[in-house]
Amino acid sequence: MDSDDAVCISRIAHGDHHALGKLYAQYRPSLYRYLWHYLHGDDCLVEEVLQDTFLAIWRAAAAFRGEARVATWVFRIARYSASHARRRPQKAMLQTVSLSDVEENEDFLVPVGHEERTLTRLALHDALARLTDKQRAAVLLVFVHGFTSEEAAEILGVPLGTVKSRLHAARALLANDPALQHSQEVNS
Amino acid sequence: MNSEFTCGQCRDALPDYVADTLAHTVRPLVERHLDGCDACQHEYAQWRTLADLTHQADAQTPEASVQSTASTW
Numbered sequence: 001m002d003s004d005d006a007v008c009i010s011r012i013a014h015g016d017h018h019a020l021g022k023l024y025a026q027y028r029p030s031l032y033r034y035l036w037h038y039l040h041g042d043d044c045l046v047e048e049v050l051q052d053t054f055l056a057i058w059r060a061a062a063a064f065r066g067e068a069r070v071a072t073w074v075f076r077i078a079r080y081s082a083s084h085a086r087r088r089p090q091k092a093m094l095q096t097v098s099l100s101d102v103e104e105n106e107d108f109l110v111p112v113g114h115e116e117r118t119l120t121r122l123a124l125h126d127a128l129a130r131l132t133d134k135q136r137a138a139v140l141l142v143f144v145h146g147f148t149s150e151e152a153a154e155i156l157g158v159p160l161g162t163v164k165s166r167l168h169a170a171r172a173l174l175a176n177d178p179a180l181q182h183s184q185e186v187n188s
Numbered sequence: 189m190n191s192e193f194t195c196g197q198c199r200d201a202l203p204d205y206v207a208d209t210l211a212h213t214v215r216p217l218v219e220r221h222l223d224g225c226d227a228c229q230h231e232y233a234q235w236r237t238l239a240d241l242t243h244q245a246d247a248q249t250p251e252a253s254v255q256s257t258a259s260t261w
Binding site: 032033036037043127128139140142143144146147148149164167170171174 | 200203204206207208209210234235237238239241242243245246249250
């Protein structure tokens with residue numbers, strides 16, 4: 001897969017639009033999910049950053065030296081694009097709904113029979129929301145997107161030890177949460 | 189305890205082990221150590237929980253539609 005990706009990057013470097021389309025189709029789903037968490041569910045901003053990312057790839061393809069996996073390089077560009085986008089003035093980001101918000105407003109849980117599932121979904125959403133942005137980014141790269149800790153460090157532009165610290169902090173925060181244990185039982 | 193692989197080495201490797209990105213040469217060392225170390229097994233279970241939760245939470249993310257958007261390129 002990665003050698004195919006490298007060929008794709010080489011073609012992009014030579015101005016091949018179809019190769020860019022192929023890379024886009026391949027990486028969009030995983031990049032979208034990664035950016036969606038990083039940008040707090042702001043779909044419009046995610047789309048903007050995706051465009052920025054692939055524009056940057058189009059411009060930088062000739063500079064790709066193959067020292068890292070293409071996936072690592074692509075995610076690193078996306079991470080920089082997202083960091084830059086978050087610093088731009090923009091409309092208010094969507095607010096994350098927390099489990100405690102919903103528990104205070106029981107009308108939100110009206111559909112009978114879906115209650116347990118809704119609570120489970122919100123508990124999971126709440127769990128990721130309780131991590132810091134930096135912890136969440138590391139956890140998603142390693143446990144969802146299949147990067148090693150070392151690759152995650154490269155993508156995030158921090159030392160390996162920093163990624164490990166963030167992962168350990170996330171584990172300590174979430175792994176023993178009783179509400180999440182319950183959610184896992186319901187979901188399994 | 190396992191003399192060839194310390195608890196520190198094992199715990200250092202656990203995130204990548206759980207994520208299935210650990211080098212194949214190191215995986216057996218982790219597995220042998222886990223077989224004989226309750227403390228590391230406990231930490232392994234916590235990593236497993238974190239990984240499972242993260243997967244479940246990520247599954248709630250709106251999925252991008254590849255076909256509809258890729259055609260714009």
